[in-house]
Amino acid sequence: DTEVTQTPKHLVMGMTNKKSLKCEQHMGHRAMYWYKQKAKKPPELMFVYSYEKLSINESVPSRFSPECPNSSLLNLHLHALQPEDSALYLCASSQDAGLGGETQYFGPGTRLLVL
Amino acid sequence: SQQGEEDPQALSIQEGENATMNCSYKTSINNLQWYRQNSGRGLVHLILIRSNEREKHSGRLRVTLDTSKKSSSLLITASRAADTASYFCATDAESGGYNKLIFGAGTRLAVHP
Numbered sequence: 001d002t003e004v005t006q007t008p009k010h011l012v013m014g015m016t017n018k019k020s021l022k023c024e025q026h027m028g029h030r031a032m033y034w035y036k037q038k039a040k041k042p043p044e045l046m047f048v049y050s051y052e053k054l055s056i057n058e059s060v061p062s063r064f065s066p067e068c069p070n071s072s073l074l075n076l077h078l079h080a081l082q083p084e085d086s087a088l089y090l091c092a093s094s095q096d097a098g099l100g101g102e103t104q105y106f107g108p109g110t111r112l113l114v115l
Numbered sequence: 116s117q118q119g120e121e122d123p124q125a126l127s128i129q130e131g132e133n134a135t136m137n138c139s140y141k142t143s144i145n146n147l148q149w150y151r152q153n154s155g156r157g158l159v160h161l162i163l164i165r166s167n168e169r170e171k172h173s174g175r176l177r178v179t180l181d182t183s184k185k186s187s188s189l190l191i192t193a194s195r196a197a198d199t200a201s202y203f204c205a206t207d208a209e210s211g212g213y214n215k216l217i218f219g220a221g222t223r224l225a226v227h228p
Contacts, residue, residue: 042218042219043158043203043218045217048213055211055213056210092157098213100207100214101148103160103163104216106157106159109155109157111155
């Protein structure tokens, strides 16, 4: 199984709402990633978890709060977002984040609209 | 910040033609990867080329790497309408003992039947 799943596929939320994005993989990968992608732009890394520990935080605003409950699951909690946070949020996983040349497997993404 | 710059930004060709996309990067690398993204979907890994390799093939894909020029190219031969997608190069960057991917700006390829 080389699939990364993400829920929901689409999400519309107001600026005062609290919501969560979920990501799951069953490939035994020990590294998981959150990316943000605006239209016609490349994915931008937000967070990296390695062995369930937050390893890289790319100076992401605190209104985005990641969580890794176990090695297969990755959540992104959203609170008090701004309209400019509207984007495609991609989850990915790889065997390890400590090695170079790792292939990352991406989920289909959650398209988020903040009103 | 982006490590790679890609050109062209957009490419429109007919089925059966070849498509060439170029990627340039700024710092030395250990390897470079190419990914494809269909519209609004997740990325799919295509191929990885290591810094000591000059050329690599996978089916209709041919990737070259010139470390002296800090550039790579992706050639898709005999293109099909299903190849319509955005293509990104990605390089590794070290951050606090961990590796992360930095993606280039991407090339949007449209293949017309």
